[in-house]
Amino acid sequence: MDVFRNILYMARRFKTATLLNLAGLAVAFAALFLFLTQVEYSASYNRGIPNAERIMRVETMMNGAPWNTNCCVPLLEVMMEMPEVESGTMFSYRGSTSEFYMGSTSVKCDWFGTRKETSLEPFGAVCLDGKLNWKDDTDQGVIIPASLAQRFLGTTMAAGHYLWTGKDSLQIIGVYQDFPDNSCVGNMIYSSLGGEGEHDFSEWSFKGYLRLHKTADVEAFRKEFSDKVRTIFRATIMAEYAEEYNNATPEQRAAIEQQLDSKIGPHNFRVTPLTETYFSGTDSGDRGNRIMHLILIWACILVVLVAAINFLNFTLAESPMRVKGVNTRRVLGSSLTSLRLGLIGETVVIALVAFLLGMFIVYLLTQWTAITTLVQGSIKLQDHLPLLGLTALVALAIGVVAGAYPAWFVTSFQPAMALKGAFGLTPRGRRLRTLLVSLQITISLVLATYIGILMLQSRYIYHSDYGFDKDELCYAALSQELLKKKDAIRTELLGMGGVEDVSYSAFALGSSTGYMGWGRAQGDKSVSFTSMPVDWHYLRTMGIKVIEGRDFNEHDSDCYIINEAARKRWTWVEMNKELIDGDLPVVGVCENVRYASIRQDRETDPVAFVIMGERYAAWGDRLGTLNVRLAAGTDKLALRKQIQGKLTEMGDGSTVEVHFLDEELEHLYQDEFRFIRQVILFGIICLIITLIGVFCLTMFETEYRRKEIGIRKVFGSTERQIVRLLTSRYLQLLLLAFVIAVPLAWYMGSQWLENFTERTMIHWWLFPLALILVGLVTLLTATIQGWRAATENPINSIKTE
């Protein structure tokens, strides 16, 4: 009972400090729990898929270019026949993220093609309705996740219903149970690849996955994979040349073999288990970033440290006021152990109350819909019971740590001396407290600067040059009906006031993380790049600058404009000559554009804009995306509405969605923006906690110096002199902390910025700005408290110990 009574007594005596401290601790525990859920989200990525450690993603590399996940169907098919492989599947992107309609409900969802026989089976997909595979190439229809079926129909029994894409009507043939949110198998719409890519060694736009047998030696398989695949690859191509080879002379055979070797030579293969893909960065969908993950772990540790230091400072600061009371109990017969345990018990109770408050904050956050912009996955308490326990343990530990030293300090006096009131902070205790205050101010300064850097980077990412005019562009996916009227659409739209240019492309730039990957090899030359089919207006519509050669013109067909990164990598490229023998010619080089993740290095990733002519006639019209450039200063919303109306009118009556590209970019970079928001939130929380600490410590420090202030006043000091005396001490500590904080903040900031290929500079003014912010809180508190003490009647303070 004494524990609670003592807590209430101190809380009443120092209401503001106690409440602020409790609030700071509660926020720290809430933040710790949230960050732990995020760390768990990353650490358990893909681990919710059954046998994830045995499911391998196929990755390829040509001629020292970066590893990628592009592969061709025939090769994937033969990989699936390897003895260690139990099952396998493949995927191919079906285009930009599309809008699907059923009745009045529309949902935006990605759409992929998958292998007809196995589709999602290697990932342990559970069929809830209908079937999850297709019997032959003519078998049509799509499979959808249960969550989508629920949204459309309110039930998972959706097989037999139809979805409308704006172009086509798709029958739902099956519903699968959703995969965990933190997995690479997206809860998307899948259709059959049918016979697409079969026997085609030139089409490397498929992603392959292999599930190994339980008995397979995973490590040995990974080690031997490249050699085995190269052998199979050679044998497969050789089979195609079998007749020619058998009839050839020894010299001709040697030539064929040499040709085969040159074809296969540049190819390297590997497999990566699903449990390792998240952080690999091989695919644009590998959203994990190990450094970001580590930063979040550090955020957890730092939040705990800051909260612990703060709490220790708080209890240490108030402990001299407890000396007399505690030692009176000692004189009256209480044992040292029980007194110490009691004191520790008080801090433990406060920490646990703060923990409960913190978890209440988390509960409130779960009710807040906008929280999804801040966290990934569920943050519900019941979904993370082990983390809840861990946070409670941390709270307990902080309580014990914060109580232990003050408990020892308070009971370290001779009771007789303590009762006479002749005590105070020992020189050692004072030094420790000065050290803690300095540490707290240093942490505040580092964090304030760090947050500044994060905010600058966040702003930089959004406002930096993307290589195209994102702010003035909108796009729409066209239906089959509208595809037939592209020229008419162009004429109609250009006739609208405010429309500057119109073009067509296969993808909306920057609106997706998956694009078409192309790979070519000939002789000792090989290329692997992101291919973007476009029309000849495209670069000028998007505002992409051509820096060598020329832009496309209306007479162009079957040619490339490559980006600067590709130009640097493929040193042999000449304008108006084939990229490699037998491939399309390159007519120009354009500036690098940002089209995928912020962490994607546009300085090194090769991209080719391609006009698909005669040579790709069999592919049909792939340019299903309309791009419209709006004049600056026009009413964008009104114009979008006008364009939407026109497209709807020209189509079959179905509503056509027109999107602003800058909004889509924000969606594309949501992981990065979320991370930045998380880190900023973390920084602000730590900053608030440390500033609370600075406030409390300054308050206590002034409380301790009340008597000294009284004495000084008795001997003639003015109020101003007293305030100056108090603030000058903090000014000294601030300046000392600033000297320590500047290199620390600079180092932390630059380490974090290393994550980004394009980053803001660390401006010098961030440091004095942080000093002003922390200095204001510190000096203002010191001034207010000092003034209060200085204007008090000195005889009151002189009498007190």
Add this chain to the structure above:
Amino acid sequence: MIKIENLTKIFRTEEVETVALDGVCLSVEQGEFVAIMGPSGCGKSTLLNIMGLLDNPTSGSYILDGEEVGHLKESQRTSVRKGKIGFVFQSFNLIDELNVEENIELPLKYIGVPQKERRERVVEILRRLELSHRAKHYPQQLSGGQQQRVAIARAVVMNPKLILADEPTGNLDSKNGLEVMQLLTQLNNEGTTIVMVTHSQRDAGFAQRIVNLLDGQIVPEARL
């Protein structure tokens, strides 16, 4: 030097009103040594605080050196107090963070004495009070008697006309107490006016006049 007439001090809280001084009249001449005695709670320290301009009376008049100072603002009181009144407390009230010479130097700083002169005056007072060997020591390194001598040195270093001592021997043994009283007598002999609050008859015996207080009023000795 001091003329107090009909001085009243009432402490008011929400529930209780305490009359600490009730119509006190007192005069102290320049160079006099006056002891104020009385039981606990009789108003001795309150009277001393008002005389030292640490507090204002509720009513009445207090004339110090011919000037009415009974109802000044805090800043005006500080200005009058500076350099004119020295204080000696029962619990010494030295500043723990400052060493002996810094503690003694403190009042000189506040009256704006130049640093060189401050040093000279501190050295002189340390020599006079035989504390030179303790100049760099901190209060907690000194005995009670030594701490009180430092407190007296701090009170006299600015050559005040008036020293107010609130039970200066209360925390000392008899030997150290005697030394402190001899020191105060010596200062009085040099011309400093001293008003001392004490419980001790022996200490009061050092004064030239004893004023008795009871329930906030000055009474003849026979009534105590």
